Amino acid sequence: MTELIDTLNSLARRLPVWPVYLILALPIPWFFYQGLNGGLGRDPVKGLEHLYGLWALRLLIAGLIITPLRRELGLNLLRFRRAIGVMTFIYVLAHLMVWAVLDVQTLSRVWADILKRPYITIGMAGFLCLVPLAATSNNWSLRKLGARWRKLHRLTYAAALLASLHFIWLAKGFQLEPLVYAAVILALLVYRLPHKRIRRRFLPG
Secondary structure (H helix, E strand, O other): OHHHHHHHHHHHHHOOOHHHHHHHHOHHHHHHHHHHOOOOOOOHHHHHHHHHHHHHHHHHHHHHHHHHHHHHHOOOOHHHHHHHHHHHHHHHHHHHHHHHHHHHOOHHHHHHHHHHOHHHHHHHHHHHHHHHHHHOOOHHHHHHHOHHHHHHOOHHHHHHHHHHHHHHHHOOOOOHHHHHHHHHHHHHHHHOOOOHHHHHHHOOO
């Protein structure tokens, strides 16, 4: 196991970051192409909206899991976390644009839905949490903000909780998938609790 981790860390150090952006971006036009050509079912707009949102949630989880992988297994993927975070924002933005432009279509209805539909209000709050994170995901902001940069980027935790709640609320009836995502996010956030006794209480063993 140690040899495998060492090999993966060596590969991670040699791999440039830019392919991560490219690989994570590829599904965006592919899903859109599928929607245009009938590959997303009878309601391609809803299908596209769901796929972009689901990928955003998965990337949020991928970003959160980097720290436990490093602490518990010694697998260091920290250099890719910024790319994952930026692409998370891109998928959330794509999800939002499909909903606003292709689904709702008018600015007045967009605003009305944000105010009247709680699951949309929650989703928009999660998006707003990500905006300052995307804006400061650069070396200049890191140098300028110093220790405040890390505090600001804790908004990721709020965004993840809001995203999971948005997914649960959006689902009609009892569905296992959004609950699984919510449980994974909750476990990853509990892992970050500062006091070891509190962590042991929630995560025994």
